[in-house]
Amino acid sequence: MIDYSKVLSEKVxxxxxxxxRKFFDLAAEVKxxxxxTIGEPDFKTPWHIREAGIDSxxxxxxxxxxxxxxxxxxxxxxxxxxxRFNLEYNASDIFITVGGxxxxxxxxxxxxxxxxxxxxxxxxxxxxxxxxxxxxxxxVTIETKRENDxxxxxxxxxxxITPKTKLLVLPFPNNPTGAVMRREHLEEIAEVxxxxxxxxxxxxxxxxLTYGGERHVSIAEIDGMKERTIIVNxxxxxxxxxxxxxxYVAGPSPIISQMLKIHQYAxxxxxxxxxxxxxxxxxxxxxxxxxxxNQYDMRRRYLVKAFNDMGLDCFxxxxxxxxxxxxxxxxxxxxxxxxxxxxxxxxxxxxGGAFGSSGEGFVRVSYSYSLDHLMEATKxxxxxxxxxxx
Amino acid sequence: MDQLLKLLEHNxxxxxxxxxxxxxxxxxxxxxxxxxxxxxxxxxxxxALINWEKIDPNDxxxxxxxxxxPKRDYGYDEIAAEIMRFDEVQTVWLMSSSSYDLSVIVRGHxxxxxxxxxxxxLATLDSVTSTATNFVLKRYKEHFFTFxxxxxxxxxxxxxx
Numbered sequence: 001m002i003d004y005s006k007v008l009s010e011k012v013x014x015x016x017x018x019x020x021r022k023f024f025d026l027a028a029e030v031k032x033x034x035x036x037t038i039g040e041p042d043f044k045t046p047w048h049i050r051e052a053g054i055d056s057x058x059x060x061x062x063x064x065x066x067x068x069x070x071x072x073x074x075x076x077x078x079x080x081x082x083x084r085f086n087l088e089y090n091a092s093d094i095f096i097t098v099g100g101x102x103x104x105x106x107x108x109x110x111x112x113x114x115x116x117x118x119x120x121x122x123x124x125x126x127x128x129x130x131x132x133x134x135x136x137x138x139x140v141t142i143e144t145k146r147e148n149d150x151x152x153x154x155x156x157x158x159x160x161i162t163p164k165t166k167l168l169v170l171p172f173p174n175n176p177t178g179a180v181m182r183r184e185h186l187e188e189i190a191e192v193x194x195x196x197x198x199x200x201x202x203x204x205x206x207x208x209l210t211y212g213g214e215r216h217v218s219i220a221e222i223d224g225m226k227e228r229t230i231i232v233n234x235x236x237x238x239x240x241x242x243x244x245x246x247x248y249v250a251g252p253s254p255i256i257s258q259m260l261k262i263h264q265y266a267x268x269x270x271x272x273x274x275x276x277x278x279x280x281x282x283x284x285x286x287x288x289x290x291x292x293x294n295q296y297d298m299r300r301r302y303l304v305k306a307f308n309d310m311g312l313d314c315f316x317x318x319x320x321x322x323x324x325x326x327x328x329x330x331x332x333x334x335x336x337x338x339x340x341x342x343x344x345x346x347x348x349x350x351x352g353g354a355f356g357s358s359g360e361g362f363v364r365v366s367y368s369y370s371l372d373h374l375m376e377a378t379k380x381x382x383x384x385x386x387x388x389x390x
Numbered sequence: 391m392d393q394l395l396k397l398l399e400h401n402x403x404x405x406x407x408x409x410x411x412x413x414x415x416x417x418x419x420x421x422x423x424x425x426x427x428x429x430x431x432x433x434x435x436x437x438a439l440i441n442w443e444k445i446d447p448n449d450x451x452x453x454x455x456x457x458x459x460p461k462r463d464y465g466y467d468e469i470a471a472e473i474m475r476f477d478e479v480q481t482v483w484l485m486s487s488s489s490y491d492l493s494v495i496v497r498g499h500x501x502x503x504x505x506x507x508x509x510x511x512l513a514t515l516d517s518v519t520s521t522a523t524n525f526v527l528k529r530y531k532e533h534f535f536t537f538x539x540x541x542x543x544x545x546x547x548x549x550x551x
Binding site for chain 2: 301304
């Protein structure tokens with residue numbers, strides 16, 4: 001018999017499985033659950049994007065593309081970044097990845113060596129930490145706070161920097177809190193980083209889903225920051241293209257070219273059909289993005305009011321498609337809250353602790369659901385709270 | 391306030407409290423906008439979409455194509471007004487079709503019921519030159535709502551992303 005525990009890489013075996021697996025397993029056993037757990041759009045990919053994919057198949061475009069992706073798509077990405085976010089990148093400083101996920105993986109692997117430190121604001125999406133560990137790096141978390149609307153502050157950043165710091169992950173608009181960093185907040189962060197060799201992984205996958213009048217601002221647009229920023233973005237959230245698995249990175253060419261090397265060896269090239277579809281997405285779909293954003297925006301306002309009305313403090317998130325109400329007033333831990341809610345009302349939300357220790361006391365509620373669905377779910381949560389008070 | 395109309399078109403039961411949250415306007419603004427739309431006849435009315443077949447399996451609906459002789463000076467309006475007066479008639483549209491002029495939707499308790507209505511009430515009107523009755527066999531979707539069970543959410547709910 002092979003002792004697999006001896007075969008497996010220690011680094012891999014030591015990775016903790018996602019913290020909320022247990023909760024999800026529990027939820028899977030309850031029938032007819034009303035879930036508010038999903039992190040992907042409820043919309044289908046706009047039809048003419050799908051049509052472009054179908055058309056490419058009909059024409060028999062079924063080969064690999066260039067490693068970096070279709071020239072046409074990289075050109076579109078360059079124009080798109082300029083048009084939507086005022087960012088100047090040549091097509092040669094952009095390449096196409098398998099989702100934002102691969103782009104995150106490549107960025108961390110290209111920068112982090114054994115013993116290097118990566119700064120990670122939490123709560124945040126769960127993938128940065130294990131990837132850094134696989135690269136041999138050390139994750140230094142920075143707890144963002146409710147009183148700062150879950151933004152990263154300059155003081156918090158300054159306090160976390162050591163001589164070993166090589167990379168700051170900047171995951172805004174944020175999953176799970178919905179927090180965004182506006183220009184003035186980014187200026188403060190830039191002030192700390194300018195003059196250092198610390199690179200920034202700016203995960204802007206939710207950039208198009210920024211609410212409240214002003215558009216998303218990338219840290220790369222701030223003075224002196226373009227040279228130290230790697231932008232990760234993708235098609236999943238903006239164009240409802242999660243299943244197409246397509247993203248991209250943009251950054252300084254000495255880094256991009258090294259990342260492309262890993263991509264070449266590990267992936268070869270991103271899915272060809274998806275790339276043809278993505279050309280149309282970036283070129284012709286501003287209107288569709290706007291329409292989806294309007295829908296999310298209405299749901300966001302509805303949920304923020306609903307939670308505050310039922311007595312759960314909920315700050316107004318300005319990005320992504322999550323609200324992050326505080327459940328401390330119930331006296332329960334977020335995991336207890338979620339389990340009780342699941343069993344008594346068949347509503348599933350995600351315990352905030354799953355996104356890092358400072359998410360404890362909060363729950364993540366996704367609004368990538370229809371209004372009717374959200375209304376039914378909030379009605380049940382309200383009943384749950386009222387019954388607990390008795 | 392286009393958005394307000396769209397929301398109401400999909401769900402007229404939304405309260406001004408809910409609409410105020412959804413649209414980020416005060417309840418007063420919402421109430422005023424709705425009152426204005428009602429006054430201007432932009433909002434014509436509110437009703438429930440009912441699946442009558444669940445109450446009466448014989449209940450049926452027909453779309454009737456009418457060819458009519460328009461009257462001098464009145465065009466089609468006079469005959470349309472005459473048809474609108476029948477309680478059985480749900481909808482009357484003037485069409486731009488080469489084969490007929492008015493489309494009339496009628497609900498009745500049976501096929502026969504509707505056929506008799508067409509024969510006795512519509513076909514006998516002076517201006518009506520011919521009728522063609524099309525019975526609805528199955529209602530799939532009306533006013534954005536589907537008659538079948540809910541469309542299933544095929545996404546994976548228990549995934550961390």
